[in-house]
Amino acid sequence: MPYLEETYDMIVVGAGHAGCEAALAGARLGLETIMFTVSVDSIALMPCNPNVGGSSKGHLVRELDALGGEMGKNIDKTFIQSKMLNESKGPAVHSLRAQADKQDYSRQMRRTLENTDHLTIRQAEVSELVVQEGEIRGVKTFSGAVYRGKCVILCTGTYLKARCIYGDVSNPTGPNGLQAANHLTDSLKANGIEMFRFKTGTPARVDKRSIDFTKMEEQLGDEHVVPFSFSTDPESVQKDQVSCWLTYTNEGTHDIIRRNLDRSPLFSGAIEGTGPRYCPSIEDKVVKFPDKERHQVFVEPEGLYTNEMYLGGMSSSLPEDVQYAMYRTVPGLEKVKIVRNAYAIEYDCINSLQLKPTLEFKKISGLFAGGQFNGSSGYEEAAVQGFMAGVNAAMKIMGRDQVVLDRSQAYIGVLIDDLVTKENHEPYRMMTSRAEYRLLLRQDNADIRLRKIGHEIGLVSDGEYEKLLIKMDEIEHEIKRLQGTVIGVNSMAQEFLEKYGSTPLKSGVTLAELVKRPELDYEKLWELDERRPELSPEVREQVNIEIKYEGYIKRQYQQVEQYKKLEGKLLPEDFDYTQVKSLRREAVQKLNKVQPATIGQASRISGVSPADISVLLVHFARKQQ
The missing domain is CATH 1.10.150.570 (GidA associated domain, C-terminal subdomain)
Known part of the structure; x- marks a missing residue:
């Protein structure tokens, strides 16, 4: 009896955040694309904290949106709290973070995928690569079906030979108890691909009704919400938000953990995989930072229609009786009831040095990879890699130049360059400190940096690109106006400067020179500026940053010139x-x-x-x- 055989342009293996972006990129460029998942219910699943963005990760999401990706649009539809982080610091490290309704995020992404032309979704486990003479020809599923394709993108996330562990319990499942993908690793190894074993973890989910919030610090969202997507109408995201909460561990918590380390699979050797340095379990924190009296615990809702709360900062693989004991020492959690135990998850991934900067395997033409399969961590890191792998696979199929962003263009460029250049023996996490040109790579100017590239790829519409050109024109004209507008020595100006504790004038100065003063900015100068035009908040923000940080920005551009020579x-x-x-x-x-x-x-x-x-x-x- 013959097996099923079908042919597509592009085959995407996995439907997490990387797989969704890869599949959408291919299909939107007109390629017949099929996306495989072990469970349709796991599309765009958020098995760890249901949030998008955060320090440096917010930069990735806005860059992805500028290029034509979907994550920013999807979180704008489904967030329940939004916050701009690091606002007390300089604009280079401002980062947007939004708490999502977990189910709604997955549901909305699935709706987008299911209604995208040229895209087929298939629930099946891919078990084998079809490779001939160093070129990918397609894949086989566990049922024996063959799917022919010109390019294949592997976005298996944490499902590959996954094992969920807490205490003595070890379940051969993917996250949230979903089916693992147990057969593809052998085929990868047979084709000469070097594999690593990594680990990540997640904290318990607890019942909201068993929490005493009076003992915690309330964390409110921003009064004025900034959308992730440059395409989102800012008014559409101004809505009621839910609260998150902050509490802390204490010496009692730490004592319970220390007394039970011998029961932790992390320290007993039962866990083989290497965990993330920058997102450690609570056991790791207590052992590595013995002098720290307390650690933050963020209590965050999983959605609007569930009482499950996420205990951020307390991921663990300790046995469930120890989990109960340690959680109940935390203020506000004294009577807490666990809905889902915390667990560690081990999974197979690749040594990413095997990839080109395009995310194509060096030794297998047409085979690409994205996401946690590449040894990274985080939804945002996964999404941008999936997108770039999808774009470059599409460009290869269409005979067009592939797209590589360098370190001076985008955080995406930093992330991928680090993965394909540096040896990573633990899950890679994006951080602002990894970007040497971070004053240029701000989240606020991602559209200015990358929208043109997204338009050239074919994933940003003419209308969206036209909006950017108008915005850039307004910024340029306003900066020139401020540089050419002189404020004379008069009583009104001196009173204004005295009000803000600024040095009085001895001679006329331009408005641009006043913007550069540390105690002043573009917004404050409206009192002196009678001819100020009506401009959007986004344009005003760019004008302020470009003038105030002009010297630093010029210096970074000079550094970039030296970098470009070597590149x-x-x-x-x-x-x-x-x-x-x-x-x-x-x-x-x-x-x-x-x-x-x-x-x-x-x-x-x-x-x-x-x-x-x-x-x-x-x-x-x-x-x-």
């Missing part, structure tokens, strides 16, 4: 670096393993020194001559 020096593909005399042995090993595309990428490889880079520059300069 412009291309290196040959599949080059044997043993041919380069005077290179240290470690550098040869690392260069042969990573196969960097440029001198710039080579300079960022751990174990390759500035002296090695000088040797490479001399060697290839001689070859060119």
